[in-house]
Ligand code: FES
């Protein structure tokens with residue numbers, strides 16, 4: 001028996017055309033960028049591969065894990081599901097922009113204090129997601145935090161510690 | 177810092193790598209910037225078994241930015257002669273070689289690598305390959321593969337064959353109480369959050385630096401040298417941060433093979449990152465079927481334990497696990513027997529996943545134990561105590577320590593087990609049935625020969641280094657604590673370096689031996705530094721430590737050496753080095769069991785134990801199970817860092833919840849592929865699934881087990897957890913489910 005996998009019908013021809021880059025201006029962690037972006041580049045790949053902002057992680061590239069969570073105009077999104085060219089005029093905040101050594105975001109400090117991670121790979125996404133969650137203002141209880149953080153998987157299983165960290169910041173109300 | 181508040185072994189210290197991780201500065205394998213780098217995207221085989229007849233790559237090559245399409249036809253050949261492809265684990269069989277030839281051994285096998293200047297161009301071009309296959313009959317269904325099960329003649333070196341005792345068959349036949357059941361665990365995939373990735377820096381002078389997702393940088397270094405013809409000294413492998421692995425990084429994965437082939441072919445730097453879908457095309461926890469027969473007297477004392485198990489492997493390698501021995505070791509039945517076989521299917525080779533063998537075998541056995549407790553009419557915790565064994569019942573050897581009784585007692589007290597109502601379906605709250613279950617966990621306390629160095633500078637800064645890996649296990653912090661403990665320095669003055677093949681020799685990180693082994697090596701290296709310091713102190717004017725002849729005569733605290741007999745007499749570490757004109761003290765030491773250690777290995781058993789108590793709430797109409805409470809009481813010897821050790825247990829428990837309720841890779845028998853190869857359909861526990869988990873570390877001093885008295889905590893958290901949940905579900909609903917995971921369909925009639 002022979003088996004044949006065809007390339008996607010009709011794409012072979014179009015594929016030969018170079019991807020024409022398009023201009024877009026994005027403010028990333030407070031710094032304005034004028035960028036030439038190929039239309040097929042996601043915000044996640046733009047950050048990681050072109051801007052050197054590897055704090056934002058790729059865990060699935062399909063909107064299924066939350067590792068790539070960043071804040072877009074203050075709202076949490078999966079950056080793997082956004083084409084970067086579509087974000088002209090937007091403001092993006094990544095984990096690098098939330099805080100750095102010496103001026104940590106309260107969530108970053110709480111994550112360290114509560115040991116809310118192990119391998120650290122889901123952590124930037126968890127922290128950005130938690131910042132978004134707090135800004136949304138819907139979560140009050142531990143149960144609500146758990147429910148509304150469920151888009152961010154942690155294979156190391158740090159969930160109870162993450163909930164402790166997020167609740168502490170939520171209750172103190174000192175998230176910027 | 178108050179000198180009384182010495183930071184050392186036993187201090188709950190926040191992760192020293194925490195700052196790097198929460199700010200996004202920690203770099204993982206795919207995140208190193210190297211110049212002039214190509215992106216490689218692997219093309220998966222569409223068939224499960226057969227031959228590649230033809231590959232048409234013309235369309236792919238036309239994509240702007242694509243520079244090469246690597247296949248079995250054009251990959252560099254010189255590296256593929258009679259070289260050893262065996263890695264550190266040495267699984268019997270023929271190791272997989274990516275692009276080795278035209279054979280397809282499993283679905284998703286990489287059959288080509290598209291190399292392009294951008295990731296996007298490579299990804300797109302990878303979808304344009306036109307591949308013709310000659311397909312052969314295949315099978316990935318475990319139940320079907322059981323017809324081909326066999327006992328391999330060449331055993332995996334880590335395998336412990338079951339040792340039978342008494343006459344288990346006869347005892348079973350005569351037993352007044354009998355239990356007979358067949359238990360099953362589904363195929364699981366490790367799915368660390370970071371996908372396997374390699375960034376290979378081609379330096380152009382014959383040397384390469386390989387940033388690889390692995391649990392053993394020196395293992396990968398040796399492997400690349402022997403398989404691809406590099407001299408070992410030209411290969412440096414770095415894995416400073418690893419985004420989880422749970423066993424998936426024990427063996428070099430195919431992405432590092434592809435990156436190395438491509439770099440050799442192109443003479444350029446290359447990055448290859450697996451997709452999440454491709455994470456399902458390599459290692460996985462083997463599927464398992466185990467039949468258990470238990471015989472007991474009328475009081476519930478076990479008279480016979482019989483376990484027969486089969487796990488899955490590939491057609492090209494014979495992976496084996498210790499499945500049947502756990503119940504035989506843990507319980508005091510006079511008669512016990514076990515048998516084990518493996519069944520091949522057309523997948524990649526199964527592999528170690530967190531607590532390999534025990535997570536499967538002990539868990540399934542503990543479900544059977546629960547069933548027997550009900551048969552005997554004894555409380556499930558009482559039943560375990562009734563059959564408690566003070567010695568390793570299979571090997572007949574005493575334990576270096578076994579505080580399982582204490583774990584049962586402390587766990588039960590914290591959980592409130594004495595308020596349990598014995599009858600199934602007897603506890604209810606609102607629309608949910610409530611159930612309480614218990615199970616036991618058991619794992620090996622292992623030790624592996626490991627070296628470490630310690631380098632003290634005259635400014636009082638200490639660097640300790642070892643080629644072990646921190647895959648989230650807290651090893652950076654643990655080694656910092658051991659060093660702080662030995663030399664009395666604050667953690668801020670200590671840097672731990674690991675995850676680099678150029679550092680002192682360490683085995684692949686796994687099996688929960690890293691803390692015990694690298695910790696002991698760091699302690700030895702720091703003690704050697706301490707001895708030099710003590711000699712240097714002699715040069716200090718007035719010789720305040722006069723009378724101190726050995727390390728036993730002094731304590732190291734707050735950056736000073738204090739005379740034990742008169743702590744008012746002390747010398748600062750920096751002071752001593754300056755007096756002796758030493759700019760730096762550097763020592764390297766190796767911790768190994770030695771001959772006495774090997775003898776003692778044979779005379780005594782070394783194990784961690786745990787008692788897991790679980791509460792579930794089951795909505796019978798929806799079949800929905802909530803695990804509302806877990807108490808895991810762990811006896812694991814000395815705990816170096818209670819903070820990170822607790823997290824290790826939490827992580828194991830959460831993965832155990834996945835094993836109990838969610839995780840199952842489903843086979844498409846027709847296509848020979850895994851159906852749910854993504855994180856939306858392969859469920860791992862999410863925030864909403866995890867409620868309350870309590871961890872207890874039972875006091876278990878054990879100076880004999882390893883040099884530091886440490887047993888390791890990486891695996892014990894998962895073992896038995898799924899059984900405690902399954903047993904709680906039975907208590908809640910009266911439904912005994914013998915096949916994990918217990919998905920909703922199994923609970924709805
Ligand atoms: S990488 Fe975007 S959700 Fe997983």
Ligand code: FES
Nearest residue numbers: 118122154155156
């Ligand atoms: S910390 Fe490892 S995945 Fe969350």
